[in-house]
Amino acid sequence: MELLSGAEMVIRSLADEGVEYIYGYPGGALLHVYDALFRQDRVTHILVRHEQAATHMADGYARASGKPGVALVTSGPGATNTITGIATAYMDSIPMVVISGQVPSDFIGTDMFQETDMVGISRPIVKHSFLVKRAEDIPMTIKKAFHIAQSGRPGPVVVDIPKDITNPSDKFEYVYPKKIKLRSYNPPQKGHSGQIRKALDLLMQAKRPIIYSGGGVILGQAAEVLTELAQKLNFPVTNTLMGLGGYPGSDRQFLGMLGMHGSYAANLAMHHADVILAVGARFDDRVTNGVAKFCPTAKIVHIDIDPASISKNIRADVPIVGPVKAVLNEMLGAVKDSKREADKEAINSWWKQVDEWRSSKGTFPYDRGDGGIIKPQAVIEALYETTKGDAFVTSDVGQHQMFAAQYYKFDKPNRWINSGGLGTMGFGFPAAMGVKLHYPDHDVACVTGEGSIQMNIQELSTCLQYDLPIKIITLNNQALGMVRQWQDMQYDSRYSHSYMESLPDFKRLVEAYGHVGITVEKPDDLKGAMEEAFALKDRLVFLDVKVDPNEHVYPMQIKDGSMRDMWLSKTERT
Amino acid sequence: MRRHIISVLMENEPGALSRVVGLFAQRNYNIESLNVAPTDDPTLSRLTLTTIGADDKIEQITKQLNKLIDVVKLVDLSEGSHIERELMFLKVKVSGAQRAEIKRTTDIFRGQIVDVTSSTYVIQLTGDSDKLDAFIQAVAPVSVLEVVRTGVSGIARGEKVLSL
Numbered sequence: 022m023e024l025l026s027g028a029e030m031v032i033r034s035l036a037d038e039g040v041e042y043i044y045g046y047p048g049g050a051l052l053h054v055y056d057a058l059f060r061q062d063r064v065t066h067i068l069v070r071h072e073q074a075a076t077h078m079a080d081g082y083a084r085a086s087g088k089p090g091v092a093l094v095t096s097g098p099g100a101t102n103t104i105t106g107i108a109t110a111y112m113d114s115i116p117m118v119v120i121s122g123q124v125p126s127d128f129i130g131t132d133m134f135q136e137t138d139m140v141g142i143s144r145p146i147v148k149h150s151f152l153v154k155r156a157e158d159i160p161m162t163i164k165k166a167f168h169i170a171q172s173g174r175p176g177p178v179v180v181d182i183p184k185d186i187t188n189p190s191d192k193f194e195y196v197y198p199k200k201i202k203l204r205s206y207n208p209p210q211k212g213h214s215g216q217i218r219k220a221l222d223l224l225m226q227a228k229r230p231i232i233y234s235g236g237g238v239i240l241g242q243a244a245e246v247l248t249e250l251a252q253k254l255n256f257p258v259t260n261t262l263m264g265l266g267g268y269p270g271s272d273r274q275f276l277g278m279l280g281m282h283g284s285y286a287a288n289l290a291m292h293h294a295d296v297i298l299a300v301g302a303r304f305d306d307r308v309t310n311g312v313a314k315f316c317p318t319a320k321i322v323h324i325d326i327d328p329a330s331i332s333k334n335i336r337a338d339v340p341i342v343g344p345v346k347a348v349l350n351e352m353l354g355a356v357k358d359s360k361r362e363a364d365k366e367a368i369n370s371w372w373k374q375v376d377e378w379r380s381s382k383g384t385f386p387y388d389r390g391d392g393g394i395i396k397p398q399a400v401i402e403a404l405y406e407t408t409k410g411d412a413f414v415t416s417d418v419g420q421h422q423m424f425a426a427q428y429y430k431f432d433k434p435n436r437w438i439n440s441g442g443l444g445t446m447g448f449g450f451p452a453a454m455g456v457k458l459h460y461p462d463h464d465v466a467c468v469t470g471e472g473s474i475q476m477n478i479q480e481l482s483t484c485l486q487y488d489l490p491i492k493i494i495t496l497n498n499q500a501l502g503m504v505r506q507w508q509d510m511q512y513d514s515r516y517s518h519s520y521m522e523s524l525p526d527f528k529r530l531v532e533a534y535g536h537v538g539i540t541v542e543k544p545d546d547l548k549g550a551m552e553e554a555f556a557l558k559d560r561l562v563f564l565d566v567k568v569d570p571n572e573h574v575y576p577m578q579i580k581d582g583s584m585r586d587m588w589l590s591k592t593e594r595t
Numbered sequence: 596m597r598r599h600i601i602s603v604l605m606e607n608e609p610g611a612l613s614r615v616v617g618l619f620a621q622r623n624y625n626i627e628s629l630n631v632a633p634t635d636d637p638t639l640s641r642l643t644l645t646t647i648g649a650d651d652k653i654e655q656i657t658k659q660l661n662k663l664i665d666v667v668k669l670v671d672l673s674e675g676s677h678i679e680r681e682l683m684f685l686k687v688k689v690s691g692a693q694r695a696e697i698k699r700t701t702d703i704f705r706g707q708i709v710d711v712t713s714s715t716y717v718i719q720l721t722g723d724s725d726k727l728d729a730f731i732q733a734v735a736p737v738s739v740l741e742v743v744r745t746g747v748s749g750i751a752r753g754e755k756v757l758s759l
Binding site: 145148149203204327329333 | 617654
């Protein structure tokens with residue numbers, strides 16, 4: 022049997038788990054581990070410039086690949102810098118393992134240099150955490166961490182390792198466990214058949230059905246079966262912000278995203294539905310609007326792997342706890358076997374109504390202006406056309422995020438990568454880096470704003486070091502756009518601190534980092550610049566697009582109203 | 596709104612208790628009383644807590660508790676027939692005729708005086724929380740120096756068990 026030090030075990034366990042890339046930053050408590058990293062070549066380490074970016078890179082990778090992302094950080098400030106990234110992953114149920122160094126065991130609790138209680142500080146935002154007590158426990162702990170992070174409802178797991186445990190002179194027998202069983206943790210493998218039957222009865226009788234699918238469909242790798250079921254039943258489909266790509270965005274049955282900035286047709290169809298099939302979606306307040314007025318005539322079938330997500334905000338009539346893929350497969354099988362059919366006549370007249378809503382307002386209409394100024398929506402449309410809808414698109418948070426979600430049609434899962442639950446500015450750029458590392462031959466675009474990009478802009482340096490030719494598209498409206506939109510709508514346009522004053526010249530800034538910068542100011546130059554950016558395959562290109570600063574995101578639901586209560590433009594409401 | 600007694604079997608691991616307590620704080624649930632100790636199986640702890648809430652809130656609490664990796668199993672004892680007890684120590688200042696009076700009251704409540712000095716008694720009492728409250732009221736005329744209560748511990752009646 023092989024003898025390894027604790028430090029060597031950390032890295033070897035990651036390699037044996039199949040981890041290719043880890044994102045991190047060295048420091049005192051981790052130096053033994055970094056030395057072990059130096060003396061092997063199975064795991065590639067990417068040196069970030071800020072630990073927050075390490076977690077977002079791991080996160081972006083996880084969202085694109087479906088496999089857990091890994092970050093490696095030192096104790097104290099290294100660990101605390103990951104908190105935003107961990108919380109982001111937690112809110113969106115992203116599998117991630119964060120390995121943090123800790124001060125030596127004997128010194129824990131003495132306020133030693135660079136000590137923080139990482140397990141304590143991260144407790145509310147992790148699926149689970151470990152403080153490793155003995156070097157011998159490292160392989161098993163790491164195995165457990167990966168098992169927990171990626172099974173059931175996925176989430177981030179922290180493994181905190183005191184420095185003495187990684188001492189290179191203490192060697193122990195190393196075996197990486199093949200399987201793991203935890204008596205207290207057994208996520209369901211299938212849904213309850215009786216409940217599935219009940220759900221099918223409801224669906225077959227439905228007159229005005231709609232499928233509302235969320236991030237769980239992407240995470241549960243159920244996009245294909247969802248699509249097949251939806252098409253077999255001929256039901257309208259809407260996706261949440263997190264669920265985009267779970268159903269082909271360019272398909273006839275797709276009504277666009279729903280919720281706060283959802284389409285008119287999607288929100289109206291939800292409001293008037295008699296049966297809602299909610300799949301891997303958690304009835305977030307950004308979807309439901311006022312809970313008391315939510316979908317008054319609907320019976321709700323809710324499929325989710327997490328029982329706590331069912332009936333948390335909206336009571337489900339038929340709850341089904343289980344992996345969405347297994348449940349949908351069982352449903353699809355039952356529909357095929359029994360030759361049962363939905364109420365075709367009713368569905369057809371429902372479609373007539375839905376199509377009327379859709380054609381009267383369009384899916385996401387906007388005022389194209391007089392051609393004097395670039396509309397942010399047009400930038401996303403240009404991006405969609407240039408990449409033929411096939412790029413990985415990450416975003417930060419704000420108006421640009423909503424425009425990207427509305428105007429880029431995602432036909433495949435795992436292509437739309439944004440911080441939906443926590444709404445983290447600074448997420449999109451490092452997330453794009455994580456995606457690009459693993460999909461070097463694909464186009465990866467980060468749609469961002471001049472506010473968001475400045476929250477992790479130091480990673481331009483990392484991109485130079487590792488040659489990551491992503492495309493950064495900044496919808497630069499010289500203001501915190503979504504903040505200002507709310508200030509317009511709810512605070513009589515008192516722009517309290519929503520202006521980004523003293524903006525850098527982004528073109529020169531990215532050039533200083535060794536990349537290509539392009540400034541776009543005229544609508545006529547947009548398409549050419551976009552094509553130029555993607556034609557430069559081997560370079561990071563930063564497209565600084567000066568867009569209309571007065572544009573708002575519409576539709577926008579009216580606070581505390583029902584699903585259908587929306588502003589459709591600055592002057593028109595439903 | 597009803598009082599619930601939730602009994603939890605959890606891994607006897609460092610940090611497990613803080614996860615449970617932290618969950619209540621994080622999700623804005625209230626803990627009325629809390630009681631935890633290892634069981635006959637040294638790898639398991641049993642935690643009993645009481646909380647007050649509407650049914651949907653209690654449903655969320657139990658679901659969220661079940662999600663914790665350290666939680667092995669749990670039951671809401673108040674959903675069925677059960678026995679609950681709490682232990683209390685009460686230190687009172689007593690002199691003269693009060694001494695006999697307090698002794699009588701203690702006997703009526705089936706409590707025991709477990710420490711005596713010339714000016715104080717320490718009274719030990721077990722029972723459900725209401726009985727303990729009633730006793731404190733009953734001895735109200737004398738000066739109560741100190742009250743220590745353990746929080747509720749409970750077990751289901753009959754053959755129903757909370758075990759692995």
